Amino acid sequence: MAHGDVGLELGTRVAGALRRGLGLEVAPVDAVIRPSAREGVDYQCNAAMSLAKRVGKAPREVAQVIVDHLDSADMVEAPEVAGPGFINLRLRDEWLAARVGGLLGDARLGVPVVAEPRRFALDYSSPNVAKEMHIGHVRSTIIGDAVLRLLRFSGHEVTPHNHLGDWGTPFGMLIEHLLDEGHAVDAEISDLNRFYQEARRKFDADPGFVDRARARVVALQGGDEQTLTLWRALVDESTRHFQQVYAVLGIELAPADVYGESFYNPYLDTVIDELTEKGLTEISDGAVCVFPPGFTNREGEPLPLIVRKSDGGYGYAATDMATTRYWAIERGMTDLLYAVGTPQAQHFQMVFAASRQAGYLTDEQTAVHIGFGTILGEDGKTIRTRAGGSVKLAELLAEAVEQAAKTVAERSSLDADRQAEVARAVGIGAVKYADLSNDREKDYVFTWSRMLAKEGNTSVYLQYANARCQSVLRKAETAPGGDVLVTAPAERALMLRLLQLPAAIATAVEGYAPHKVTGYLYDLASTFTTFYDNCPILRADVAPEVRASRLVLTKVTSDALTLGLGLLGIEAPHEL
Ligand code: ARG
Numbered sequence: 215m216a217h218g219d220v221g222l223e224l225g226t227r228v229a230g231a232l233r234r235g236l237g238l239e240v241a242p243v244d245a246v247i248r249p250s251a252r253e254g255v256d257y258q259c260n261a262a263m264s265l266a267k268r269v270g271k272a273p274r275e276v277a278q279v280i281v282d283h284l285d286s287a288d289m290v291e292a293p294e295v296a297g298p299g300f301i302n303l304r305l306r307d308e309w310l311a312a313r314v315g316g317l318l319g320d321a322r323l324g325v326p327v328v329a330e331p332r333r334f335a336l337d338y339s340s341p342n343v344a345k346e347m348h349i350g351h352v353r354s355t356i357i358g359d360a361v362l363r364l365l366r367f368s369g370h371e372v373t374p375h376n377h378l379g380d381w382g383t384p385f386g387m388l389i390e391h392l393l394d395e396g397h398a399v400d401a402e403i404s405d406l407n408r409f410y411q412e413a414r415r416k417f418d419a420d421p422g423f424v425d426r427a428r429a430r431v432v433a434l435q436g437g438d439e440q441t442l443t444l445w446r447a448l449v450d451e452s453t454r455h456f457q458q459v460y461a462v463l464g465i466e467l468a469p470a471d472v473y474g475e476s477f478y479n480p481y482l483d484t485v486i487d488e489l490t491e492k493g494l495t496e497i498s499d500g501a502v503c504v505f506p507p508g509f510t511n512r513e514g515e516p517l518p519l520i521v522r523k524s525d526g527g528y529g530y531a532a533t534d535m536a537t538t539r540y541w542a543i544e545r546g547m548t549d550l551l552y553a554v555g556t557p558q559a560q561h562f563q564m565v566f567a568a569s570r571q572a573g574y575l576t577d578e579q580t581a582v583h584i585g586f587g588t589i590l591g592e593d594g595k596t597i598r599t600r601a602g603g604s605v606k607l608a609e610l611l612a613e614a615v616e617q618a619a620k621t622v623a624e625r626s627s628l629d630a631d632r633q634a635e636v637a638r639a640v641g642i643g644a645v646k647y648a649d650l651s652n653d654r655e656k657d658y659v660f661t662w663s664r665m666l667a668k669e670g671n672t673s674v675y676l677q678y679a680n681a682r683c684q685s686v687l688r689k690a691e692t693a694p695g696g697d698v699l700v701t702a703p704a705e706r707a708l709m710l711r712l713l714q715l716p717a718a719i720a721t722a723v724e725g726y727a728p729h730k731v732t733g734y735l736y737d738l739a740s741t742f743t744t745f746y747d748n749c750p751i752l753r754a755d756v757a758p759e760v761r762a763s764r765l766v767l768t769k770v771t772s773d774a775l776t777l778g779l780g781l782l783g784i785e786a787p788h789e790l
Contacts, residue, residue, distance in 0.1 A: 218324030273299030342379030500524030
């Protein structure tokens with residue numbers, strides 16, 4: 215099957231009709247096929263309206279030509295022109311049933327592999343050394359992981375890179391503090407935040423310490439052997455902390471994926487030289503700046519991207535210029551993605567613009583800032599602990615599992631070990647799903663009760679729906695198989711929904727928008743619930759062929775829920 219998307223398949227047929235009837239070449243996507251909520255109609259074709267002007271005919275006339283030339287008797291019932299020129303399409307039951315039947319045992323559930331795979335570099339998670347990962351990093355990690363899974367499943371190549379904040383002036387004070395504490399180089403720092411704050415406190419109070427910290431930064435930048443060893447110890451210790459969080463979250467990022475800020479140091483001089491050679495730099499207040507066109511401040515003055523500070527040091531912007539150069543040129547990536555909060559939107563737009571000017575990015579390459587809003591507490595302000603501190607990710611995740619354990623224990627017949635595993639799947643899943651189910655650009659409010667609700671658009675609801683499917687399949691005691699049949703409207707609705715998975719995934723991939731998958735899964739689970747409530751499966755009075763067909767639908771639904779949740783990094787246990 216060339217593509218699993220029913221809308222596109224109908225689009226291909228409509229394109230054929232337009233070619234035969236009007237000599238028009240139209241791409242299948244431009245046939246404007248949309249799912250329809252109208253009684254008795256599955257899809258609607260809206261192409262006639264947009265094409266009418268182009269061919270100088272009334273929309274209804276164009277629609278009639280499409281209908282007359284549509285070669286689709288195998289797929290749809292007699293199409294109808296309606297209203298100003300819509301075409302109502304209803305899939306034939308036999309076609310629908312056969313198509314859904316074909317999904318049984320198809321690991322991709324009809325989702326095609328892209329014809330032209332691209333090479334993505336994906337910057338995500340990217341916490342800072344010697345600071346505990348806080349809730350602000352949770353979104354980058356969760357969203358980045360989902361985007362990575364979606365792209366890979368679609369057939370693209372994705373190289374993740376963790377842009378660790380591992381360089382800069384704070385390392386002077388951190389290294390001096392490490393020495394003061396008499397830490398062995400491989401010592402464990404149990405509380406990174408406390409370590410950072412203690413160093414900070416000394417820095418603010420003790421001028422002698424400030425002098426030592428300054429000298430230490432110079433030594434670090436100068437490549438002093440002993441200083442580098444201490445620096446490495448701090449980076450390694452932080453990396454160990456981050457790996458623990460990734461393990462709890464089920465995130466694949468490994469130490470080998472770390473391309474921290476320091477990684478780009480050897481490229482910074484080259485970047486400045488190249489920008490200068492191309493005549494893109496200007497000296498402004500002693501700093502080397504690029505002024506990419508189109509960026510101005512409130513007074514309408516051009517905004518600088520500072521690539522070398524007046525003290526000769528390089529900063530965040532220079533390093534990010536080196537990231538586009540490295541991934542696009544040295545590594546030959548076609549698409550550069552950065553999952554970072556929206557406050558950095560302008561930074562990335564300027565880096566991308568300057569990178570195009572510099573020739574680091576060509577017209578065939580894309581660079582996208584996958585921005586996201588912040589997580590708010592129930593008071594509508596940035597989430598804080600009761601003591602007013604920033605919420606630590608590790609603590610938050612532990613609480614999620616604890617809360618989920620209560621939910622699971624309430625109605626579970628599982629033994630204690632299994633219950634603990636399920637609580638993990640439910641708790642971590644809820645944190646991820648709450649994040650992914652919102653349009654990522656928006657802020658969202660973090661509410662335990664809402665994210666762990668058994669009804670509504672939550673992962674728990676989807677996990678319960680899947681567990682119900684699995685329970686039916688277990689009780690059936692026969693492997694699902696045989697023909698799929700349409701015998702009731704709720705079956706038909708479920709079949710239509712199952713066939714929409716490819717379109718949902720395609721839209722999510724296109725917009726780096728995991729919430730398109732969550733929205734689809736929620737609709738699927740709701741449609742399944744209606745089917746389950748209306749169509750008995752295992753009851754003794756159900757005809758054997760109907761029972762077999764409904765078991766296939768149940769199995770494919772479970773497969774779709776499991777696949778969809780899996781693409782979001784969420785587990786789908788068989789029992790809850
Ligand atoms: N470490 C940065 C922060 O915590 C995020 C880095 C994002 N990636 C990048 N290439 N700038 O804000």
